[in-house]
Amino acid sequence: MTAPEVVLPEADWHGLRDAHVARVRRWTDPHQERRVRREKHPVLDFLFTYYSHRPAHLERWHPGPGVVLAGPSAAEYLRWPAYAATDAGVRLGPLTPGRRATAEFVLSLLSATASRPPRLGCFGLHEWAMVYRTAEVRHAAWPLRLGSAGTDAVVESSTIKCGHFDAYRFFTPPARPLNTLRPTREGQVELEQPGCLHATMDLFKWAYKLDPHTPSDLVADCFALAVDVRTLDMRASPYDLSALGYAPVPIETERGRAEYVRAQSAFTERAAPLRARLISLCRTLLSEVPVGTDHQ
Template structure:
């Protein structure tokens, strides 16, 4: 976390352009999702960030400048109750927000820093998604509108042959009961700070969650950057899963093969590097207590 700096002052043209750019960017994600929702359609890849995470579309679209920014010619009512009018312009009441959410901010920033301080482990090969369907029939699996690439028996055999090395509690909790003993770890919410590591796809996807939970202390552009990365990670997650989503335009990463595992690790490494940059930006954006 950084020491407090002099506030940045944005005139109406500057902050208005930033707000419009953010809204247009987010609309590119929201428009197809909301259209599917109106039609009663579900998409296992593109809807995930809207259904799994609690941030509503309207919240994602709403622009916040982040802490330490003064907006000239602005109305605090346009930004919400956390904003105050000063002689120089409108700004976030950072001290009040930070004090009200002190425990949450501390928990998140401690997790981000702990994760950033560890080496990335890249040997899971996406088996967490396979453990979520382990020993289930086609009718029992979570996304049962789409077929599995392999038979349930062959899917189970892949899990047993490869083993499971999942360090992420929110993935582990969706494992089937018979899959849980196959995992080398027993992640819990209480051990999350000690076990989360920067190679984990789900830990890097969750940067979106931590970004919006830190909002409005962090700028909305950073929340959107985390959302964008999470969407790309979700694509790899499902391409490497046991589901056959080729008809939706997602060719499989066949992690049951040597070539598929190599492809997965290469993408996982790239995501870890990009997530590391975002993790650092989130930590830097939080004002010192």
């Protein structure tokens, strides 16, 4: 079974491509300008350094499965092995075995995550646990709002319940025993839940892991959400980023925790349809006949 084909005239897909490039350059252009100036950004660099999708790749437009690009210029897409020429134009072919394995994992992870109720109220303490009782903080150019002792006191007076392995693995050694959960890479599918900010940001990762088979509008939607989530993540962190225009969410106070939960809940709602679209994409890709399969 293959996805129904839609043939896009050259003018139409050129317009979609140009609109995509214009959309993502609101993020990629400033990032490139900061790199030229050798200027680090404690909030936004994360989206291009922790995540491995380069700005130039984010700017590329791909239509996704079941779409044929018509017109002479469609031949430019044949430089990517995932594309093939047809009588009507150029379209994506099926996944290779290695990419099928990726799609199968993404489908299992996101389906499991979507099946669980969101757990709210972690209050972003993972960022605090990453600077607990250490002088080696990641964003050393920016002060801690409460100082080292005050930051440590918040950690010690809080219940830390981080279930995301890629956040937990950056905890300082003294902070790890304070976490009520012990997330592992092997247990990722069993533990991730939709209220987690990092699981929400990671929708961007799972979108680009399937590139170029992921429609670029979905990649951009996931990236836009990740930008907003990362902003909350760092506003609720122990760092004082007010000089950059990021007002703190003081999770050490009752008011700050309430603000955090409200924002966390809103992000959970925004993430749900994107997660559903990625799940649907994986099912579509996995329904296609794999590369190298005997059709007889």
